[in-house]
Amino acid sequence: MPIIDMKKVYILGHRQERTRVFNLLHKMGTVELLDVKSGEGWKEFQDLLEPEQLPDNISQIDSKRSDIRFCLDFFQRHFPIRKSMIEQFTGSRLDLTDEQFNSYIEALEQVEEIYKACREAEEDLVRIRNEETQSHNLIEDLQPWVPLDLPLEEVEEGSWTMMDLFIVPVEQYSALLEDLPETISEYCLDEVFSDEENVYFFFSALAEKKQAIDELFRGKAVSRASFPDVTGTPSDIIDSLNKKLEELAQERSAVLKEVEKLLVHRPMLMACYDYMDNEHAKHQAMANLAGTDNSFLLEGWAPVPIMDDLETTISENTETAVLTSREPEPDEDVPVLLHNKGPAEPYEVVTKLYSTPKRNELDPTPFMAPFFFLYFGICLSDAGYGILLGLLAFYLYRKLTLGESGRQLLKLLMLGGISAFAFGILLGGYFGDLIELPPLLFNPLEEPMTMLIAALAIGLFQVYFGMGLQAYRNIKGGKPLDALYDQGFWFIFLNGLILLVTGINPAGQWMAVVGGAGLVLTQGRSQSSVILKFFSGLLSLYNVTQYLSDVLSYSRLFALGLASVVIGMVVNSVGELAAGSIIGYVVLVIILIGGHFFNMIISTLSSYVHTSRLQYLEFFNKFFEGGGRSFQPLRVKNNYVDIVESEEN
């Protein structure tokens, strides 16, 4: 039974045991909670029952959680834990035993202290960075004035003279020099420095001419350089700023050293974060309950196979809680949990990527699995790559701790490796043409048409199979006539056309006529008037292009299978060019290993995605709707740690 039956469960108990029941459910992870207030019993009992409020301490939990998050992020910023290539896909977790985890949780009070220390360190670091930026900016501004051997505080306006530092764009400078004598007669202009853009100069004149000078300067885009807060000559200031920068750098490393001492707490914080996160989820879920002063009521979905287990757990571990259950109503929104057995199980990951099936719908996984297995092998079709891929996936499967989808994906790749190995032997691919063994069946490079026709034939079979499944659904849904009209006539019509076009059997034309006539007569049956019925029936024949393109799409099996083998051959012949001398053989080996590994990865990727695509667009659209809601039980979710069996066990 690929889709697990669900039962609606109600748990009623004394209020004091509410948390205990919740912890049990959370640990088992097998019940999806529902909001009692939206359930059908709510209207009848709403006078009796009080909706549960969010617990008061949830905001405390939330703030504690974000404190821990802050510390962890802070550590990550300054002392990052690097993830390996594989961990970037799987996520890296800390493995902890139950005892370790619990001992970390007991240290929860320390969090506040660590948080305070982190906050202070963060503030220090921000301050240091700001001061550094300021100093850098000031140094940059002062740099042009270094030749000026004058303490900056002495550059100021007196009652009789004005003096200041100015910057003017290079292209305005000569015009300024020309215009100045026309405005005032006595002045002192001393060019300090010039670069590609600006000229930096010292200027002094009589104070009474200030207004005229300002006006002239404004017209020439002259700007004033002012350094209000510093004293000394520019080069002295720069020296002291550089010294300050050094001090700041030392201060920073001192702060970071303090932070580094805190790093020992990192595992504890990770454990605490996950603990708090789960507490938060649990408390939030409590808002789904309802109750009276002394009791609580919980509503949810649970898979039928674990019902007994759930019942005994509840009754053994609590004194008052009672569990009742009932079958779902026909129109209820039941969550869907897929459960396939044996070799079809890993292919659930392909189905789930498309959509979760609806309740009461066929789970397409077991029907799709053999096709997926077959196509993956045809696309890769190399015995060498098959063995390598299978072993690699097996190694990763053993080594990594993964979620359900990850494990399914690796199992799928293992099976894919086996399939590719088999097709490699059948079609004669061993690392391209590295090992030349005669194929058991035929060589697609020599008989491309055979291969192409085989690919299309498999495709046609899968398309028919999909139609058959839809016909089965129609019959089971009490609409046998729909099965005849929508699938039966098409089946006759298409087969007739194939026989006709290929000229295998002249009876084909009669089949095509019968099937076609059936389609014209029935495909317009939802229309109101006779004329509309006829025309939409006639128009439906156009759908033959849809079937044609579906089947032609399977030609990719041939193209991809050929591609992986031929690229392997390219690698081999490039390597051959290098062979000859000793160095040449070293190069040859490097090219062979690198090239074949690269080709295996790329070919595996395209085998996987193109095979998936064939299932989604050519197969699933014949009979599968999807759009179901997947089962999401209340359960322990960890971000940072994995609880593992303790080592003695």
Place this chain on the structure above:
Amino acid sequence: MEGIEIAMLGVALAVGLAGSGSAIGIGIVGQSACGLISEDPDKFGQTLLLQALPGTQGIYGLLAGFLIMQDIGIVGEELVELTTWQGYAYLMAALPIAIAGLSSGIYQGRVLASSINLIAKRPEEMGKGIVYAVMVETYAVFALLATILMLFGIAV
């Protein structure tokens, strides 16, 4: 031109144009990926996988080029004597993958650049981003198929 030069023009177009499509596509994805990595360096593995996808067009082009080179004896044994018309036949056979490789590489790159945005927000939906990109690649696969069938049909 003799047949052999015309056939080599076919090789050049298949490898060069399809390779350009891949190069442009991979370039587009790489630009988006860098943006994401600046925010979240841990997604490097995922983005690298997405970036590798538009590489297949270039591989198909190389494959077609290699098949022609093998046929006309540039790789391996001696050069085969080709008539001008046989040379044109090879050139024509190279065109489907050259043209479709160029355009599908670029557009696949664009789809994947959007997929990078997708995994920035919802990393768990990477599979769907890949499926969209593969829709574009379909036509490169068909072009490769046409090229291969045409090549097998040429009698030398």
